Amino acid sequence: xxxxxxxxxxxxxxIAREGGLSKAADSLQLTHSTLSAQLRSLEGFFGGPLxxxxxxxxxxxxxxxxxxxxxxxxxxxxxELVDTARGRVAQRTRSLxxxxxxxxxxxxxYRLLEPAMACPGFGSLYARQDHPAQLxxxxxxxxxxxxxxxxxxxxxxxxxxYAHLLGESDVLLFADARLARQYRxxxxxxxADAPMLLPTAQAGLRSAIDRWFIEQRVQxxxxxxxxxxxxxxxxxxxxxxxxxxxxxxxxxxxxxxxxELLGPxxxxxxxxxxxxxxxxxxxxxxxALIEAARLQLELGRSRKRTRxxxxxxx
DNA sequence: TCTGGAGTGTCAATCAAATA
DNA sequence: TATTTGATTGACACTCCAGA
Numbered sequence: 001x002x003x004x005x006x007x008x009x010x011x012x013x014x015i016a017r018e019g020g021l022s023k024a025a026d027s028l029q030l031t032h033s034t035l036s037a038q039l040r041s042l043e044g045f046f047g048g049p050l051x052x053x054x055x056x057x058x059x060x061x062x063x064x065x066x067x068x069x070x071x072x073x074x075x076x077x078x079x080e081l082v083d084t085a086r087g088r089v090a091q092r093t094r095s096l097x098x099x100x101x102x103x104x105x106x107x108x109x110y111r112l113l114e115p116a117m118a119c120p121g122f123g124s125l126y127a128r129q130d131h132p133a134q135l136x137x138x139x140x141x142x143x144x145x146x147x148x149x150x151x152x153x154x155x156x157x158x159x160x161x162y163a164h165l166l167g168e169s170d171v172l173l174f175a176d177a178r179l180a181r182q183y184r185x186x187x188x189x190x191x192a193d194a195p196m197l198l199p200t201a202q203a204g205l206r207s208a209i210d211r212w213f214i215e216q217r218v219q220x221x222x223x224x225x226x227x228x229x230x231x232x233x234x235x236x237x238x239x240x241x242x243x244x245x246x247x248x249x250x251x252x253x254x255x256x257x258x259x260e261l262l263g264p265x266x267x268x269x270x271x272x273x274x275x276x277x278x279x280x281x282x283x284x285x286x287x288a289l290i291e292a293a294r295l296q297l298e299l300g301r302s303r304k305r306t307r308x309x310x311x312x313x314x
Numbered sequence: 315t316c317t318g319g320a321g322t323g324t325c326a327a328t329c330a331a332a333t334a
Numbered sequence: 335t336a337t338t339t340g341a342t343t344g345a346c347a348c349t350c351c352a353g354a
Contacts, residue, residue, distance in 0.1 A: 007341090020321070020322090021321070021322060030341095030342075030343090031342075031343060031344075032322070032323090033322085033323075033324080033341075033342085033343070033344080033345095034341070034342050035343085036322065036323060036324085037323095037324090037341080038341080041324090041340095196317075230354095254334095281317095
């Protein structure tokens with residue numbers, strides 16, 4: 001069996017971290033040519049370039065980015081091993097790299113991440129927001145452990161990924177005091193030509209809301225489309241339009257943004273998914289996230305059902 | 315446009331450790 | 335002890351960029 005030369009990997013890792021041969025050579029007290037030779041040797045071992053030479057700059061290739069992520073974990077564990085061997089208090093930790101779809105409400109995301117961060121042995125969190133397609137690509141390439149989304153991955157996506165349903169949330173319609181006064185009477189028929197703030201067509205929730213409008217035979221005016229749930233909520237709080245909000249966030253919208261409930265979008269449900277590259281998840285923090293999320297979202301939904309018998313209408 | 319500095323690549327020589 | 339192998343060094347060349 002051919003073994004990876006960890007000395008070479010360490011040099012590559014330092015070059016990636018320092019941002020160039022010369023800086024890495026300075027910090028390692030070697031000459032740049034030494035690092036250059038070792039780097040070439042490692043690239044030969046991997047069978048592909050780890051850096052793209054752009055003029056005087058070294059930019060990580062996709063293979064290099066992946067290698068750097070592995071090297072991060074390898075050398076962090078190495079430090080922990082040294083600490084343990086020398087009797088210093090060292091706890092074995094593991095980082096969590098999460099992709100978050102922009103249309104996911106950030107307070108929901110944080111609530112989902114909290115149990116993962118409380119997991120024994122949790123190291124550090126890396127959370128990145130992007131479009132679903134980009135995040136799924138990174139997940140498939142092994143650069144993310146899990147993607148949190150409000151829609152399952154498209155079947156035509158081409159990547160081998162698995163969606164785990166975390167739970168679902170009913171959807172309510174909120175407005176600031178002025179718009180609430182204007183559109184509350186006669187809800188939902190009153191929504192004809194009402195200014196609506198909606199997630200973009202890529203969000204899982206959007207098609208369900210569009211269907212609901214058709215069923216109610218109302219055609220509101222689209223005042224804004226957002227792929228960022230936080231920005232959409234700010235626009236709603238500033239009176240730019242009526243805002244669909246997950247029932248789990250009702251108290252937050254009423255208390256923090258002083259918005260008022262118009263009514264429920266009966267039958268509209270938003271689902272949350274954890275998408276992973278592996279069918280059976282092994283990462284302890286991801287497992288903790290999924291277990292806690294299923295409990296939380298199910299509880300939130302049943303609690304909401306209890307409250308729904310007498311919706312708070314001012 | 316020229317020039318000097320900085321960053322990177324290549325090559326030959328040397329050194330040290332492992333192996334026969 | 336001679337040979338092999340891998341790591342390292344120093345010299346030099348090349349490219350790019352910023353400033354004159």
